[in-house]
Amino acid sequence: MKPRGWLPLLLQLGLMWPLGALSEPRLRVFVVPHSHMDVGWLHTVQESMQAYVTNVYNSVVEELILERRHRFIAVEQVYFRLWWDGVASDKQKGQVRQLVAEGRLEFVLGGQVMHDKAVTHFDDQILQLTEGHSFLYETFGIRPQFSWQVDPFGASATTPTLFALSGFNAHVISRIDYYLKEAMQINQQLQFVWRGSRSLSAQQEIFTHVLDHFGYCSEGFYWDGEPIFPHPPADGWYPNMQLPVTQKSLQSFVEAMLYNVGERATWFQTPHLLWPWGCDRQFFNASLQFSNMDRVMEEVNKFTYQHGISVQYATLGNYFQAVHAHQLSWKVRDHQDFLPYSSDLLYAWTGFYASRSGLKGLARRASALLYVGESMFTRYVLLAPHWFLDPAWGLQQLQQLRWAVSEVQHHDAITGTHAVKVGDMFVEHLSTRMEGVHKLMASIIQDRSPAHSGPEPGGHFAVVYNPLAWTVTTIITLTVEFPNVSITDESGRPVPAQFQRSKEMPSAYDLHVLTTIPGLSYRHYSIQPSRRPQEDTGEPVTSLASSRQFGLRLRRSGKQVGGSLVPVKNDCYTVFLDKDTNLMHSIWERRSNRTVLVTQSFREYHVKSDVNHGPISDNYVFTPNGRAEMEIVEGPLVTEIRQYFYRQGNEEMRPTFAIYSRLARGPQGSDGELLCHRIEQEYRVGPLETSTKLNTGRALYSDNNGYQMQRRPYRNYKSNTIARNYYPMVQSAFIQSRRSRLVLLSTQAHGVSSQRNGQVEVMLHRRLWNNDKGALGNNLTLNDTSVVHPVLWLLLGSRALTSGLHQRSGLALQHRPVVMLREMNGEVGGPWKQKAVTLPPGVHLQILSIPGWKYSSDHTEHLRTLQKGDKAKADLRCVLLRLQHLYEVDQDQVLSRPVTVNLRSVLRGLGSVVSVEERSLTETWDVSEMYRWTWSMGDPHRHRGNSSRPLPPPGSPEVTIYPKEIRTFFIHFQEH
Ligand SMILES: *[C@@H]1O[C@H](CO)[C@@H](O)[C@H](O)[C@H]1NC(C)=O
Ligand SMILES: *[C@@H]1O[C@H](CO)[C@@H](O)[C@H](O)[C@H]1NC(C)=O
Ligand SMILES: *[C@@H]1O[C@H](CO)[C@@H](O)[C@H](O)[C@H]1NC(C)=O
Numbered sequence: 001m002k003p004r005g006w007l008p009l010l011l012q013l014g015l016m017w018p019l020g021a022l023s024e025p026r027l028r029v030f031v032v033p034h035s036h037m038d039v040g041w042l043h044t045v046q047e048s049m050q051a052y053v054t055n056v057y058n059s060v061v062e063e064l065i066l067e068r069r070h071r072f073i074a075v076e077q078v079y080f081r082l083w084w085d086g087v088a089s090d091k092q093k094g095q096v097r098q099l100v101a102e103g104r105l106e107f108v109l110g111g112q113v114m115h116d117k118a119v120t121h122f123d124d125q126i127l128q129l130t131e132g133h134s135f136l137y138e139t140f141g142i143r144p145q146f147s148w149q150v151d152p153f154g155a156s157a158t159t160p161t162l163f164a165l166s167g168f169n170a171h172v173i174s175r176i177d178y179y180l181k182e183a184m185q186i187n188q189q190l191q192f193v194w195r196g197s198r199s200l201s202a203q204q205e206i207f208t209h210v211l212d213h214f215g216y217c218s219e220g221f222y223w224d225g226e227p228i229f230p231h232p233p234a235d236g237w238y239p240n241m242q243l244p245v246t247q248k249s250l251q252s253f254v255e256a257m258l259y260n261v262g263e264r265a266t267w268f269q270t271p272h273l274l275w276p277w278g279c280d281r282q283f284f285n286a287s288l289q290f291s292n293m294d295r296v297m298e299e300v301n302k303f304t305y306q307h308g309i310s311v312q313y314a315t316l317g318n319y320f321q322a323v324h325a326h327q328l329s330w331k332v333r334d335h336q337d338f339l340p341y342s343s344d345l346l347y348a349w350t351g352f353y354a355s356r357s358g359l360k361g362l363a364r365r366a367s368a369l370l371y372v373g374e375s376m377f378t379r380y381v382l383l384a385p386h387w388f389l390d391p392a393w394g395l396q397q398l399q400q401l402r403w404a405v406s407e408v409q410h411h412d413a414i415t416g417t418h419a420v421k422v423g424d425m426f427v428e429h430l431s432t433r434m435e436g437v438h439k440l441m442a443s444i445i446q447d448r449s450p451a452h453s454g455p456e457p458g459g460h461f462a463v464v465y466n467p468l469a470w471t472v473t474t475i476i477t478l479t480v481e482f483p484n485v486s487i488t489d490e491s492g493r494p495v496p497a498q499f500q501r502s503k504e505m506p507s508a509y510d511l512h513v514l515t516t517i518p519g520l521s522y523r524h525y526s527i528q529p530s531r532r533p534q535e536d537t538g539e540p541v542t543s544l545a546s547s548r549q550f551g552l553r554l555r556r557s558g559k560q561v562g563g564s565l566v567p568v569k570n571d572c573y574t575v576f577l578d579k580d581t582n583l584m585h586s587i588w589e590r591r592s593n594r595t596v597l598v599t600q601s602f603r604e605y606h607v608k609s610d611v612n613h614g615p616i617s618d619n620y621v622f623t624p625n626g627r628a629e630m631e632i633v634e635g636p637l638v639t640e641i642r643q644y645f646y647r648q649g650n651e652e653m654r655p656t657f658a659i660y661s662r663l664a665r666g667p668q669g670s671d672g673e674l675l676c677h678r679i680e681q682e683y684r685v686g687p688l689e690t691s692t693k694l695n696t697g698r699a700l701y702s703d704n705n706g707y708q709m710q711r712r713p714y715r716n717y718k719s720n721t722i723a724r725n726y727y728p729m730v731q732s733a734f735i736q737s738r739r740s741r742l743v744l745l746s747t748q749a750h751g752v753s754s755q756r757n758g759q760v761e762v763m764l765h766r767r768l769w770n771n772d773k774g775a776l777g778n779n780l781t782l783n784d785t786s787v788v789h790p791v792l793w794l795l796l797g798s799r800a801l802t803s804g805l806h807q808r809s810g811l812a813l814q815h816r817p818v819v820m821l822r823e824m825n826g827e828v829g830g831p832w833k834q835k836a837v838t839l840p841p842g843v844h845l846q847i848l849s850i851p852g853w854k855y856s857s858d859h860t861e862h863l864r865t866l867q868k869g870d871k872a873k874a875d876l877r878c879v880l881l882r883l884q885h886l887y888e889v890d891q892d893q894v895l896s897r898p899v900t901v902n903l904r905s906v907l908r909g910l911g912s913v914v915s916v917e918e919r920s921l922t923e924t925w926d927v928s929e930m931y932r933w934t935w936s937m938g939d940p941h942r943h944r945g946n947s948s949r950p951l952p953p954p955g956s957p958e959v960t961i962y963p964k965e966i967r968t969f970f971i972h973f974q975e976h
Contacts, residue, residue, distance in 0.1 A: 026308030027271045029261055030319040031297065033060075033289070034073045034278040036151060036216060039113045040422040041412040042778050043229055049082055052227035052284040057083040058092070059286035064104050065095050070290055071313040072105050072283070075148055077132035078112045078407060084139070100140050106315035110136055110144035112403070113410035117149070117156045118339055118728040119353055119360065119749035120409050122705040123846065124367050125158070126882075126921060128406035129166055130851075133922035138855050138871075141863050143924045146316045147171035150216040150276070152411040153349045154341035156704040160196035160206040165921035165966060169933040170320045172274075174211035175349075176338040185212055185267040191323070192331045193937050197708060199889040199964035207320075207330070207935045209274065212267050217279035220256055223292045224285035232284075245292040253296045261309060270326045274319050275311075329936045337704055339727060345719060346615045350726035353751030354763035356416025357788045359423060361748040363408045364814075366430045370401050372467045372818050373437040374849035375520060380444045381850055381876050382911045382973055389443045391876055395852045397436040404429040414749070419779040445522075445820050459528030466517035466817045469837045469845035469906075473516045473671045474812070475637060475664050476819050478527070480511050485542055486530040487513060495525060498635035500545035503642055503660060511542070512638050514666060517817055518836030520848070520909065545635030550582050568632060568639050570663040572676040573796065575641070582630035582643060584661075587679070589740075592798045596740055597693035602645055602657050602685070603761065605722075609770045616770045639663050658684040674809050677801075678745075679794040683764055684787055690744075690794075691759045694737040700754035706731035706810070708888070708964070714754060726753045726763070731810050734802070735760050741802045743795040745810045750790065764790055804895060807886040811844055835909030839883070842895040843961055846882040857917055857970055859926065879910075879971045880923060889963045896963050903971065904957035911973040916957050919968045927968075 035056050039045060057080065064070045074080050084093070099105035111132040115125050136142055147168045149155070155173045163171050184190045194208040223245075225238030245253055265273050283289055297311045304310045312318075341349045354360075377394050381387070408426050412418045418426075445463045466472050479502060487497045495513060502508040517523050530542075550566075565576040565585055578585040588595040607617035631642040645657035662680040666672035698714035709732070717724050727733075729752035734743040737758075744752070744762065751763035768782040775781050793813050795802050839845060852874040856862045865872055881903070887896040904913045918927045961967055 025304050025310035027261070027265050027273060027310070028322060029273045029275050029309060029311040030314035030322070031275045031277045031293070031311055032073060032314050032316055032319065033071060033283065034075065034148075034216070034276060035283040036278065036280045037076050037079050038151075038280070038412050039076055039078045039407060039410040040418055040425060042419050042422070042780070044422055044425045045078065045082070045407075046425075047230050048281075049079070050231060051229045052232070052281050053079045054083060054087050055232060055284035056282075056286070057088070060283055061092055061095050061099070061105075063286040063290050064099050067290065067294075068104070069313050070104070071315050071318070072286075073108045073148065073316050074105060075107075075109050076113055077107075077110060077135060080107075081112075081135055097140065100142065103315065103317070106146075106317055107136055107142070107144045108146045108148040108316050110147075112406040113413075114149055114151060115409040116411040116413075116415050117152045117159055117705070118154050118341075119414055119730060120705060121364065121367065121730055121749075122158050122162060122707045123371075124363075124405055124409050125162060125705065126846075127367075127370075127402060128409045129162070130922040131402055131406045133166070133924050134851070134853050134855075137862075137924040138853060141859075141866050143167055143920070143922075145169050146320060148316060150174040150211060153352065153415070155338040157194075157196040157335045157337040157710065158705040158707045160194040160208065161200060161204045161707075161966075162921060164196075164204045164206045164932070165968075167920045167922075167925055167930045167932060168206060169324075170207040170209065172209045172211060172316070173338070174215050175341050175343070176210060177340075177342050178213075178344055179342070180338075181210065181213060184210060188267060188269045189331060190267060191269065192333045193935050194333050196335055197964050198335050199962075201962075203932075205332075207324075207933070208333070209320075211274070211276065212264055214260070214264065216276045218275065218277045219279075221253075221277060221293065221296075222279060222282055223288045224282060227281050227284055236285075238285075241288075242292075244288075245295045250295060250299055254299050257296060257300060257311075258307070258309065261311075269328055270323050272319060272322045272326070274316075324933055324935070327936065329938055332937050335708070335710075337710055339704075339710075340724060342720075342724060348720050348723035348726070350723050350751060351617055351766065352415040352417055353726060353728040353749060354416075354766045355782055356423060356784060357748070357750070357765045357790065358784070358786045359408070359416060359426060360414055360750075361788060361790060362427060362430055363405070363414050364748045366401065366408070366434050367405050368815055369434055369437055369818075370398070370405055371815055371847070372465065373398055373401065373441055374847065375467045376441055376444050376465060378848050378850050378879055379520060379910065382879070388446075389440075394440050394443075395850065395874070395876075397433075397440040398849070399852065401433040401437050404433040416782070417780075421779065441818070441820060442822070445822055459526055461822050462513075462525040462527055463820045463822060464515060464517060464523045464525070464817050465820070466519060466521055466523075468811060468815050469519040469839040469848075470808070470841065471516060471518045471671065471836070471838065472812060472817060473514075473666050473675050474817065475512050475514055475666070475675070476817060478511045478513070478819060478821075479505070480509050480527070481507070482529050483509050483544060484530045485511065485527055487511075487542060488526050490524050496637060497542040498545055498637040499542055500547070500633050500635060500640070503640070512635070514637055515817070516667075516671060518838065519845075520837040521834050543636050545633045545638075545640075548632045548634070550579065550630040550632070566632065568634075568641060568663060570639070570665045570676055571668065571672075573663060573679060575661070575663065575679065577630065577632075577641065582628040587794075587796050589797045591801055592740065594740060596742070596796060598742070598796075599691045600659065601691075607768060609768060611770070611772050616772060617768055637665055674805060674812050677795055677797065677805055678809060679796075681792045681794060683790055683792070685765050690742070690761070691756070692735065692742055694735060694740055694742065694758045696735045696737055696754065696758050698754050698757050698759075700727065700733060700735055700752065700760060702727045702729045702733040702752050703731050706814075709734075712754070722753075722755065725755065726751045728752070729762065731814065732806065733760065733762075734806075736799060739798060740796065741799050743802050743806055743809075745793040745795070745806075745813050747791050747813060762792070764788060800892075804892050807844075808841065811886075837906060837909045839901065839906060840899050842885060842887055842897070843899050843901060844884045844886050846884040846966065847880060849880050850876055850878070851880045851923065852876070853923070857919070857926070859929070877973045877975060879973060881907075881969045881971050883959075883961055883967050883969075885961045885963050885965045887963050891963075898960050898962045900958060900960045902958050903969070907971060911976065913957060914972045914974050916955055916959075917970040917972075918959075919970055921966065921968055923968060923970070 060072050111129045147163050190210040193205050195205050223242045225241035300311050408414050487495050489495050497513045499509045499511045502510045564579040568575045574588040576585045584600045586595050586597045629644040633640040641661040643659045660682040664675050666675040700712040701709045712727050730749045732745045733752045734741050754760050765788050767784045854872045920930050
């Protein structure tokens with residue numbers, strides 16, 4: 001045979017095997033067909049289903065059945081489930097079952113979506129994985145073994161931990177800092193074992209593969225063109241369809257492929273190459289795709305004996321199996337994350353940490369509501385003597401919110417990088433399903449009658465529920481229309497309360513009530529207008545707070561400040577406000593007897609917005625006054641400092657920038673510790689800058705997904721330094737000197753940065769104008785005119801004090817008790833008994849819910865049911881419980897210790913426990929049977945957390961939880 005034109009090329013690349021027959025190819029190329037299908041970006045889920053997704057699954061299944069060599073990996077379960085439930089015929093379902101069983105169709109990742117990793121909370125990541133995995137297990141009896149996160153913008157160190165706990169053998173990421181990726185390519189370090197946590201044992205490590213700079217797209221190898229929205233074209237003709245492979249063009253395709261393969265092969269240590277075949281919205285005409293690629297691959301393989309390269313269709317699992325079998329010793333990477341992500345010198349993807357702040361807030365409120373709803377419903381189903389509400393209906397409300405919260409974790413959802421109409425879709429899904437859960441909660445409290453008698457008609461009950469498994473002392477706030485009220489508890493005793501004119505509605509009043517609620521318990525307060533003047537009653541009464549006004553002040557820069565200070569105090573802090581500026585001046589902390597200078601201001605970044613002058617800021621990328629008026633509202637429980645800021649030239653408008661700071665006074669001692677040690681701040685708009693006189697060396701600490709903290713030293717770059725020093729803050733951040741630490745806790749994701757020594761700034765909101773045609777055409781600009789109201793808590797104190805309080809305070813903020821009002825109907829119920837559920841302080845109840853999965857937790861039994869074509873019934877006595885140790889190994893002398901919990905006695909308040917089963921993170925697998933691959937490593941003996949802990953006997957109610965562990969259980973409760 002005449003030598004082909006591309007043979008000299010291979011010689012150049014050094015890929016030619018010396019002449020002579022080869023028994024084995026020198027390089028195996030794994031062509032992995034996939035379609036990246038965003039769950040909302042430029043188009044809604046509905047539109048995407050119509051325009052292409054339905055055709056992806058229809059045509060892929062057909063092609064895979066026709067040809068045994070063809071493979072496909074399916075990623076986003078939202079789409080697969082919509083197709084499975086709404087489109088697939090019985091015949092197609094049978095075919096899919098066959099393809100899955102034979103390993104030709106492989107589910108990777110298996111979550112509802114491919115979640116973002118920078119601005120999502122790990123509670124929500126677990127939820128979205130669980131929703132997808134449970135469906136796969138219910139339907140096919142399988143669990144995904146590999147993960148595929150090829151588009152999210154950066155990677156957090158939480159990821160390896162969660163994926164290892166989910167049972168994955170290996171995982172793939174792609175978007176990391178371009179400069180780092182380049183170095184990893186040159187040094188053949190794109191593959192490594194990742195230890196995401198410094199406290200956890202080897203069980204939580206995972207083999208990680210970073211895609212090379214070609215990413216997940218195979219430019220030049222698509223034949224099906226671009227989908228047309230909203231409907232597929234009748235004639236099947238799509239824009240940008242590539243010319244089919246013909247005898248004439250075959251050679252150029254083969255050359256292109258071999259050239260690409262040759263270049264990439266040098267970046268990896270083993271003779272296996274992962275070659276993702278696909279891109280966004282591909283394979284809606286799988287027949288066209290496969291028929292053309294078949295020809296190219298056949299041609300390449302004809303000459304394997306000459307060039308040593310073989311190509312094959314593969315699933316992700318096929319590829320990793322080959323790499324694993326090669327038995328190399330791998331480098332280990334520690335718990336450093338891959339944030340922030342820069343795709344190029346001038347493109348730091350840090351703007352999205354604050355884009356669509358309103359949606360970010362809504363997503364977390366929905367998640368917190370789900371947490372409460374799950375816990376109230378579980379209590380109700382386990383404890384109510386009679387069910388007045390239909391549990392199936394209740395479960396449905398919860399399941400719908402689980403879906404909506406899962407969906408918004410998508411990397412073009414909570415990130416704020418989507419088109420306007422897609423954002424409207426996320427908001428609509430979240431709001432309607434939150435309404436459903438509110439209805440469920442209202443029905444649950446209507447079913448319960450409080451224990452005290454004699455409420456007079458006309459008043460209200462405030463029913464307060466604490467979803468955390470600790471006793472919580474806090475202040476709840478209600479808005480009422482009248483100032484004279486009397487508030488009494490279950491036994492008719494008056495409770496401490498304070499009312500004041502509402503900051504937002506001048507005609508209404510904020511009513512603050514001090515409450516202490518045991519874990520997973522309710523309190524009931526009756527609120528009635530008091531007809532008598534308060535002095536007559538002789539009882540402790542609701543007090544009206546007094547108010548002091550401080551007029552508009554100009555900030556006098558350069559002048560001596562601090563001449564005249566107004567102190568505002570509680571038992572832990574004194575906040576000093578400067579009368580000359582009406583701004584914060586300093587904070588004194590009692591325990592350390594130290595005063596730290598703290599100033600706060602609003603700042604705005606002016607961004608590049610014109611494409612004619614270089615790269616611009618957009619939803620992804622961030623490239624980079626004042627007068628204040630103050631009012632102090634002081635009462636026995638809470639003092640509120642109201643600071644109003646005016647933007648220049650906008651005087652006549654009501655303030656659009658404001659900070660409301662609150663200091664609370666509660667009981668002394670441990671009950672009131674968390675309440676005392678926080679300065680609550682509610683804002684309008686941003687960004688906000690807090691400067692301190694702490695010597696911090698510009699090092700900032702911010703969290704990964706609310707799970708663990710990362711140190712962020714300030715880095716100088718040649719360009720774009722401000723943006724590249726921005727980090728996500730999902731739940732917390734802090735700066736510290738040797739003696740003091742200032743912690744910020746938040747209810748939603750923000751961008752955070754420390755640009756100067758002792759300074760920390762939080763990006764609260766973004767609004768941009770730009771003239772980029774692509775962005776304008778796709779409605780991707782960020783002209784966000786909403787007003788946002790984020791809440792932050794500030795904790796100040798010694799490192800020891802704040803590191804003990806940090807995690808629990810973060811959770812106290814995330815899961816504040818919920819207050820529900822119900823009208824008094826004069827009905828008197830019987831005594832309503834409740835037993836609290838209380839965990840030790842270092843352990844958090846990550847979730848308590850009735851999942852309602854339709855599978856038996858006995859794998860053999862489940863497979864038998866599936867084979868018979870039956871579906872199991874949801875078991876309402878099977879409760880999902882997940883516990884999390886909050887502390888790192890060396891974080892706190894006491895709280896970092898392993899904690900032993902007897903689940904049977906802790907959960908006694910919910911009923912009697914029949915059995916305890918430990919499960920994988922996403923619940924689908926018995927942990928004792930979840931065998932993951934092991935990978936040999938360069939330094940296997942380096943000291944690790946708790947690698948030698950003895951395994952508890954299976955089924956034992958006694959569990960010992962080590963620092964940072966997350967443990968998942970099914971608890972079976974007795975019927976009553
Ligand atoms: C706190 O510090 C101040 C000055 O630094 C000192 O005068 C005072 O005695 C200290 N108080 C206590 C209780 O140590
Ligand atoms: C952009 O969004 C607005 C509001 O949803 C809509 O009216 C407009 O048609 C959209 N423009 C494009 C180009 O999609
Ligand atoms: C931004 O939005 C506001 C309010 O919707 C509108 O008045 C203004 O024209 C928009 N600006 C740009 C540049 O699109």
